[in-house]
Amino acid sequence: MDAPRNDATRPLYDHLERLLFTEAEIKARLVEMGAQITAEYEDRRQLTIVTILQGGMLFMADLIREIHLPMKVDSISVSSYHGGTESSGTITFNENRLPDLKDRHVIVLDDILDTGHTLHAITNRFRDECNPLSVKSCVLLSKKVDRAEKIEADFYGFEVENEFVVGYGLDYNGEYRNLPEIGVLKPEFYTHEA
Ligand code: XMP
Numbered sequence: 001m002d003a004p005r006n007d008a009t010r011p012l013y014d015h016l017e018r019l020l021f022t023e024a025e026i027k028a029r030l031v032e033m034g035a036q037i038t039a040e041y042e043d044r045r046q047l048t049i050v051t052i053l054q055g056g057m058l059f060m061a062d063l064i065r066e067i068h069l070p071m072k073v074d075s076i077s078v079s080s081y082h083g084g085t086e087s088s089g090t091i092t093f094n095e096n097r098l099p100d101l102k103d104r105h106v107i108v109l110d111d112i113l114d115t116g117h118t119l120h121a122i123t124n125r126f127r128d129e130c131n132p133l134s135v136k137s138c139v140l141l142s143k144k145v146d147r148a149e150k151i152e153a154d155f156y157g158f159e160v161e162n163e164f165v166v167g168y169g170l171d172y173n174g175e176y177r178n179l180p181e182i183g184v185l186k187p188e189f190y191t192h193e194a
Contacts, residue, residue: 012176016166016183021158023180026140026168027062029157034066037138037155041105046133047071048104050126052078052118054177055111058169059140063109074099080118085164085172085190089148091121101130111169112141113156116149123151141165141182164190 021029041047049067051060053075064073077094108122119137126135138155145162164187166172167179172190 009179012179013183015176015186015189017163017186019181019183020160020165021168021182026157026180026182030059030063030066033138033155033157034063034068037063037107038066038068041067041069044105044133045070046104048074048099048101048106048132049109050074050076050099050101050106051109052076052111052122055169055171056109058177059111060109063138072104074101076122078118078122089115089117091117093125098125098130101126101132101135104132106130106132106135107155108135108137110137110139112143112160112165113137113139113151113153114143114145114147116147116151119153120149120151140168141170 047069049060049064049071051057051073054077060073064071076099079092079094080090106126108119108126110119113119123135123137126132136154139153140157141160142153142156142158143160143162163184164172165182166176166185167182169177170182171177172185176185
């Protein structure tokens with residue numbers, strides 16, 4: 001396990017119950033995922049990767065450099081948590097604009113698949129309104145839960161238990177996104193919302 005950095009983020013590590021994935025483990029898994037996606041899409045052109053902001057931004061930045069194909073990248077911003085740790089079940093699209101996905105093979109990236117509301121809403125909207133050639137989904141983390149929506153990611157990095165995780169783009173109330181590792185947040189740092 002990498003030692004936490006000796007900088008001002010150090011106290012944030014005290015908020016973690018335990019580390020789940022180090023920077024090196026994430027990087028190694030992204031190399032494998034990139035190879036899998038490269039192999040699957042190498043005969044197709046017109047690949048567009050759409051990341052879900054803000055959680056998916058680090059994941060996209062690192063994964064696309066492991067996919068050795070021509071591609072376009074885009075993003076979409078939605079809200080579902082409204083500051084807490086439970087999905088509200090209502091996905092709010094924060095902008096009216098949808099990416100231009102006409103005649104593109106699309107992979108939607110998110111940091112984590114939990115209830116499935118987010119991926120379900122976005123992939124359906126893309127299929128219904130954007131005329132893509134295909135739409136698949138890719139998440140770094142897949143939570144082991146009974147999902148509200150019948151959806152699984154076509155590509156995923158790691159499975160995690162039903163715990164609230166932060167780091168590597170994942171936040172609680174906007175914080176922890178810049179931790180290079182992923183860890184379980186101690187409940188005492190969010191139970192005040194209950
Ligand atoms: P759903 O429930 O729609 O969730 O599949 C996907 C979105 O919810 C957020 N999410 C989390 N964020 N730690 C986080 O920081 C978690 O453990 C967690 N679980 C879900 C995330 O924004 C994701 O896009």
